[in-house]
Amino acid sequence: MFSKKILPAVAAIFLSIIYSISAQAQSTYQQVYDIFQLKCSGCHNQSINSGQLDLSASPAIVYTKLVNFNPVNPAALSKGDKRVSPGDPHRSFLMRKINDSLDMDNGITQPQEGAVMPNPPNPPMTKYEIELVRQWIMEGAPQTGIVVDTAIINEFYTVGGINSVPTPLAPPAAGTGFQVHLGKVFIPKATEMEFFIKYNPKLPDTVEVIQLTLAQSLQSHHLVIYKFFPGQDVNFPQGLRDTSQASHGSADAMCAFAPQQINHTLPPTTAYRLEKSAIFDLNLHIVNTSNDSVLAAEIYFNMYTQPKGTALKYMYRRNFPDLAIVLPHGDTTSYTDIAYDSSATNNWDIWILYTHTHRFGIDYDVWKRNTDGSQGMQIYEGWYDWTYTFNQGYYGWGIHAPQEHFENPFLEINPVEGLIHKATWYNYGTDTAYFGLTSQDEMMVMGFEYTIGALISGVSDLPKNNSNVRFYPNPFSEKTNIVIMNERVGNYELKLYDVFGKEAGNYSIHNSNSLVLHRGNLPGGIYFYKLSDEKNSSVASGKIVITQ
Numbered sequence: 001m002f003s004k005k006i007l008p009a010v011a012a013i014f015l016s017i018i019y020s021i022s023a024q025a026q027s028t029y030q031q032v033y034d035i036f037q038l039k040c041s042g043c044h045n046q047s048i049n050s051g052q053l054d055l056s057a058s059p060a061i062v063y064t065k066l067v068n069f070n071p072v073n074p075a076a077l078s079k080g081d082k083r084v085s086p087g088d089p090h091r092s093f094l095m096r097k098i099n100d101s102l103d104m105d106n107g108i109t110q111p112q113e114g115a116v117m118p119n120p121p122n123p124p125m126t127k128y129e130i131e132l133v134r135q136w137i138m139e140g141a142p143q144t145g146i147v148v149d150t151a152i153i154n155e156f157y158t159v160g161g162i163n164s165v166p167t168p169l170a171p172p173a174a175g176t177g178f179q180v181h182l183g184k185v186f187i188p189k190a191t192e193m194e195f196f197i198k199y200n201p202k203l204p205d206t207v208e209v210i211q212l213t214l215a216q217s218l219q220s221h222h223l224v225i226y227k228f229f230p231g232q233d234v235n236f237p238q239g240l241r242d243t244s245q246a247s248h249g250s251a252d253a254m255c256a257f258a259p260q261q262i263n264h265t266l267p268p269t270t271a272y273r274l275e276k277s278a279i280f281d282l283n284l285h286i287v288n289t290s291n292d293s294v295l296a297a298e299i300y301f302n303m304y305t306q307p308k309g310t311a312l313k314y315m316y317r318r319n320f321p322d323l324a325i326v327l328p329h330g331d332t333t334s335y336t337d338i339a340y341d342s343s344a345t346n347n348w349d350i351w352i353l354y355t356h357t358h359r360f361g362i363d364y365d366v367w368k369r370n371t372d373g374s375q376g377m378q379i380y381e382g383w384y385d386w387t388y389t390f391n392q393g394y395y396g397w398g399i400h401a402p403q404e405h406f407e408n409p410f411l412e413i414n415p416v417e418g419l420i421h422k423a424t425w426y427n428y429g430t431d432t433a434y435f436g437l438t439s440q441d442e443m444m445v446m447g448f449e450y451t452i453g454a455l456i457s458g459v460s461d462l463p464k465n466n467s468n469v470r471f472y473p474n475p476f477s478e479k480t481n482i483v484i485m486n487e488r489v490g491n492y493e494l495k496l497y498d499v500f501g502k503e504a505g506n507y508s509i510h511n512s513n514s515l516v517l518h519r520g521n522l523p524g525g526i527y528f529y530k531l532s533d534e535k536n537s538s539v540a541s542g543k544i545v546i547t548q
Contacts (some may be wrong), residue, residue: 007078011308013024028136035129042122053083060143066094075112080202086141086286087197089134090181092430098237102130104168105181122189127157131184131423137184138197138279140151140239152186152294153282160172161186161294164217164286174482177209183298185240192221192287192439198233199280201303208311211304212255212264216297220259220437223299226251232475235547243437248279248526250475253317253448254280257301258400267351267407270451271311274303282445286440315351319447320421321526323497323541327433327442332426335444337538338369340418347408347453349534353380354403358444360425361397367420367495368413375420380404410455421446436502469531475545477519483541484513484531491534496527496544508545519546 025380026034036044036055044055052072055062063392066084071077076093085091090106097117099107108116114373118124131153150190155161180199187193212476232250254272255264266272273364286293301336310409327333355364365383367375376450382395395401413419423444428432433442470483485490494515504527524546 002129008088021065024038028132028146029141029143030059031150032133032150032401033062034061035125035133039122039125039129041117043117045120047394050254063143067143073113082243084137084141085239087118087138089137094139095134097263098130098133100123100125100130102127102134103181104180104277105171110547123169124210125504128154134184137188138240140237141249142239146338147485148281149186151187156294156296160289161296162217162219162288163296164219164299165215165298165300168214169213169215169302171387172302172304176213177303179300179302179333180280180282181298181300182284184296185286185298186283187286187288187295187297188268189288189294189489190291192245192285194283194285194437195220196236196245196247197244197247197284198228198236198238199282201274201278201280203274203276203278206276207274207305207310208308208314209274210266210271210311211302213304213311213463214257214262214264215300216257216259217291217295218259219287219298220299221287221534222256222258222283223301224283225254225285226281227254227274228279228281230277232545233281235475236281238517241461244525245546246283246437248528248543250526251281253319254376255317259441266315269312270315270351271306273308273311274305286464287539313349313451315449315451316530317447317449318348319445320419321435321528321541322423322444322530322538323435324495324530325423325426325433325435325442325444329427329429329431329433332362332422332424334422336422337444337446338418338420339446340365340369341415344415344456346414346415346455348448349453350406350413350450351410352405353448354402354446355380355382355395355423356443356447357395357401357419357425358439358442359397359450360427360429360442361395361423362426363399364401364421364446365422369417369420371417380421381421400499410451410453416456419446435497441501463519468483469529469542471517471542472542475547477524477547479516479518479545482509482515482517484509492539493532493536494520495530495532497530498525498527522546539544 017045041056043050044053046054053065067086069083069092071081081091081093083094089095090234095110096106131149131150135153178201185195206411213393226247235250236245250426283297286297322335322337325335353366357364365378366380367378370376382389383393386402387404388404390434395457404450422454425442435443471480474480492509494507495503498504504522507515507517527544529544530541533539
């Protein structure tokens with residue numbers, strides 16, 4: 001016979017199997033619909049029709065009355081809620097009505113919004129059922145398909161798991177900013193996952209961001225807050241997306257956070273500009289290192305704001321990746337690249353400089369680049385600790401890599417001369433490593449946050465590999481024109497890589513400085529390019545977007 005201690009675990013496993021079988025048999029929406037039939041249709045039916053919502057109708061009719069449908073409650077409508085807002089449980093009035101303390105900041109906030117649901121004599125919802133509704137909404141509330149792993153959320157609420165943020169972050173005081181809360185997102189044991197999700201802060205006016213505070217799990221790999229370029233958000237669906245629908249090239253990195261960063265206060269007189277029309281694309285990468293427990297990942301971040309026109313200068317961000325790294329297993333390998341902008345008219349005044357590799361990284365160094373293209377003074381040593389306080393004797397790859405701050409004054413760099421950055425790896429794995437998005441792949445990225453400095457003056461001619469590339473149009477659907485700016489006619493090689501670092505195309509430019517690139521059989525998506533000259537020297541790199 002089973003002991004009393006073993007029985008609950010056995011029961012949980014049995015329930016997980018039952019929920020898994022159920023999920024395989026039904027779409028996620030059908031499961032949500034069945035919950036409403038069982039728990040809510042006693043008040044929402046043809047006879048009573050509470051809230052002018054009949055949940056006893058057919059699944060197709062109920063779906064049209066829920067998803068992107070305005071609530072009849074005036075208080076909820078005035079907030080901009082929908083009954084179900086795809087991808088956003090916090091703006092879904094139905095979710096707030098059934099929340100029942102599952103999410104501490106997403107319940108009924110005023111009496112005019114009515115009572116929580118379900119009301120007696122309807123039976124109460126279980127935490128599993130409430131969570132299933134929330135996860136369906138976060139996945140974009142689709143009408144078809146299985147989009148939620150019911151077994152994993154059942155395990156979390158029956159056996160237990162890890163809450164990544166046990167104590168929610170307090171929001172800014174009224175009138176000083178706003179909070180964004182993402183999650184829960186459930187990560188299986190010993191698994192890493194990366195997501196993107198659109199978020200519209202619905203700002204009443206353009207503002208300036210002067211401080212960000214953050215609460216996230218130490219098991220998080222990073223949070224990047226992207227801003228879509230105007231009009232680009234329509235190319236991406238609502239709800240959680242995986243890396244096959246990454247927005248690189250269609251969005252601009254506003255700022256990024258590793259788990260150590262809790263308070264990100266910009267220098268006095270500077271700010272990020274956040275336009276009234278801004279739409280975020282939030283990029284969350286989580287590694288559940290536990291072999292025993294499901295991780296329920298959440299992220300809270302606060303943006304503290306001031307009126308537009310207050311800051312003297314705006315803060316910007318630039319990343320310079322090398323996508324063509326090839327790291328043979330068993331070898332120590334180094335790559336050196338340059339970061340510059342030959343079309344720039346003003347200096348970069350750098351506030352923060354950072355680097356990024358994955359697990360094989362053992363060093364990363366950055367130097368100023370001299371006018372003749374040679375290596376100048378070293379400005380960054382990768383062996384420093386996270387706060388760039390002391391040389392710890394090793395490179396803390398990934399989330400622990402040092403961030404060097406330059407304040408009073410900022411570090412002034414002539415963009416036409418630019419920087420030289422060098423990464424070194426020891427591949428102790430069993431296979432060759434390439435550039436990729438997971439922590440099992442590798443990366444080489446150097447970047448910085450900066451303000452626009454003084455006008456450039458007195459710059460001598462630099463070597464040929466000081467150039468720029470223009471694609472127009474970008475994004476494009478069938479073909480695009482490529483012009484190599486400030487370069488002599490010559491022979492060049494253009495390589496395209498997909499978001500996983502796999503080579504997607506190789507094009508030769510002979511005795512010219514331009515090319516018409518036809519998409520051919522390339523699927524729509526985000527691509528990185530690297531242009532090299534006939535000496536195999538790097539000329540330029542960047543991102544392009546091919547529309548569907």
